Amino acid sequence: MGRLIVVSNRVATPTETKGSAGGLAVGVFGALKDAGGVWFGWSGDVVSETVANAGPVLEQEGSVTFATVGLTRKDYDQYYRGFSNATLWPVFHYRNDLARYERDEYAGYRRVNAWLAHKLTKLIEPDDVIWVHDYHLIPFAEALRAEGVTNPIGFFLHIPFPAPQILLNIPPHEELVKSLCCYDLIGFQTRNDQVAFHDYLVRHARGEVTDTGEGEGAVASAFGRTLHTGVYRIGVFPDEIAEQAKRYESRQHVLDLKQSLEGRKLIMSVDRLDYSKGLVERFRAFEQLLERAPEWRGNVTLVQIAPPTRSDVDTYQQIRQELEGEAGRINGRFSALDYTPIRYLNQRYDRWKLMSLFRESQIGFVTPLHDGMNLVAKEYVAAQNPDDPGVLVLSIFAGAAAELSGALLVNPHDAIGMSEALQQALAMPLAERKARYETNMTALRKNDLGVWRDSFLRDLRSLKREA
Structure with a gap:
């Protein structure tokens, strides 16, 4: 050979x-x-x-x-x-x-x-x-x-x-x-x-x-x-991700996040800062969740990690400015002295640190407007705790949607539809979350x-x- x-x-x-x-x-x-x-x-x-x-x-x-x-x-x-x-x-x-x-x-x-x-x-x-x-x-x-x-x-x-x-x-x-x-x-x-x-x-x-x-x-x-x-x-290699996410779950960055949440539910999103990822649409869907389901105000936080990319291309500078503006506007509407709805982090994190943060979250929010595959969706599933897994909310326009049938599939152009999926995920009983997780893990292991x-x-x- x-x-x-x-x-x-x-x-x-x-x-x-x-x-x-x-x-x-x-x-x-x-x-x-x-x-x-x-x-x-x-x-x-x-x-x-x-x-x-x-x-x-x-x-x-x-x-x-x-x-x-x-x-x-x-x-x-x-x-x-x-x-x-x-x-x-x-x-x-x-x-x-x-x-x-x-x-x-x-x-x-x-x-x-x-x-x-x-x-x-x-x-x-x-x-x-x-x-x-x-x-x-x-x-x-x-x-x-x-x-x-x-x-x-x-x-x-x-x-x-x-x-x-x-x-x-x-x-x-x-x-x-x-x-x-x-x-x-x-x-x-x-x-x-x-x-x-x-x-x-x-x-x-x-x-x-x-x-x-x-x-x-x-x-x-x-x-x-x-x-x-x-x-x-x-x-991805799902079992390797699962092992690493578990190993890192007691590290200081995870403990700091859990303490800062004060018992609130956590929605995690991780994307390169790119207009194809549907970031602005995602923020507006989260705004719809807080607007239409006021019981979640003060009780759920969206963490969006979006490392900069191609920062010398004009369209990428524009999406960064727009996203920062939307985060500020939504936080201005719903923040309290002890509550910031959206934590927008425009920086890069080590991959294994991200996997441990995925494991702590109740929802993985992955809603690209178009994507070849989107490995973040697969990494999110693999990083979950099998005894208490989170729910993947996934765009129908991600290639991964054809495989991950246990996800809640959404159209990223429908802000209200995405907010309804978030409500469903937040209220989902443990038995259903486990079943969806097992369905997705079977798919990940089949095509690793x-x-x-x-x-x-x-x-x-x-x-x-x-x-």
Whole structure:
């Protein structure tokens, strides 16, 4: 079996892969350790042209080589801040109103992908399998093929794939989908995302799609190329999270929170500060709870942890200002001398600290407007105390909603409907909470992070590059 080469926009540091990171970092590092290989991508640093062109910085951790490069300011502005996060991210999350398209940014996006591919080619060995991650790197396989690379190349999209009529809002949509067709295997988070991609191929690229008859796999043909697609639902390691959450429940930060609540019920929300997460809508739903059910005033607190992200992108600055304004307005309506309804924390916390806070809460409030999967929902369930579990209130637009049938599903555009779900969760009897928890944990164990990783790599390794 050949080595594995993982390519992602950002490369986790060796320290992060030892447990402080989640999702992608934990999952792919496990596969890299098993097979040996390379993790290649951007270091996160903006550097001079001289440094950028010097070649990848290599760091060894056992059988894994971490290979990172820096980006120049121009490349960062066009590839990352520009086309990736000002065009692709909003459109793929159904926010065309927030999208911006600039030709020079798209040109920079393709240029950086080609440059990254060129840097990687020197590290590739004949038997290697290449696994590329997410929307920043859609043209990456096409660039590798132009360099003469014939190894199997897979791509996993961590965010939603939009319906064709949404995707058409990106002027070079056809070029992007044509680039995707250079991969041998494309993985999606949900069946809906896979169908949206197939729909585009059939309706706009005169392509063909045939089910393989094995699970949710399919073979697609378009632009003179043939590729495989599948649904691979990214997960977590639920028993590991449960153990860590229990271990941390007696730490000082948890004790401090419990003391400050003075017996009040706790609703926990944790998200990156992003307009796709439905944060403003969530605050307004909580306001509706306090307005429509006055018995909960002074008796329930919402803790919203929203670490800043992409703070140099205008739309992210706007959502931060709006969220701070809403928190202040709602707290102004319902606060008392000894009660603050919303605790809004615009800072980052250690992952295991968050798991222990989840365990102490009565409700996990996860209501994105659109999300590929949303691992916070899965982490919340896994962190619960089996003897006294909290209730997950989850958006129907999170990929996780298709798996977590024990959650209370809500439409994030319906503030009153969300407030009613919160009331139901707050009043839910223990027997029902336990039943819902067990249902969700069964789903988490069935499709944990290892299943996601191993099934994708098994399918990718089984493919042979077609001439």
